[in-house]
Amino acid sequence: MKRSTKLRSEAPRAKAYDGDAFVNHFAHRGAREIIVMDSSGRPMRSTVSQRRSYAYASHLYALATMARNVVRDLDPSNDVTFMRLRATRQEVHISINQDFIVVVIQRLRKHKENH
Secondary structure (H helix, E strand, C coil): CCCCCCCCCCCCCCCCCCCCHHHHHHHCCCEEEEEEEECCCCEEEECCCHHHHHHHHHHHHHHHHHHHHHHHHHCCCCCCCEEEEECCCEEEEEEECCCEEEEEEEECCCCCCCC
8 A cells, every 4th residue: 555645745725815915015024924804804815724713703793893893982972993903922903893703813923133
């Protein structure tokens, strides 16, 4: 019985979003992952696996909804349109619209500390 092995010289498989101007715009700015969700939080398009897309979508949609409710409770004339979350290694940018939600996860660049 022969085992099939992948040759390292094979070209990487093309992804569905290769050559997409929207993805390329964010990619050269350090974006790691992009997820576009509909207004109910279901991923419509993503640059990551389906499993990871749904994991991010479920958590970030809940967070965006809670933030939107808090702002509206404080002042009904205001609304959340953009959120930025920063961790030690990455930033999460969430743009909220009536029709869709765009999530961009960006890796942070290391800065040299001046002593």
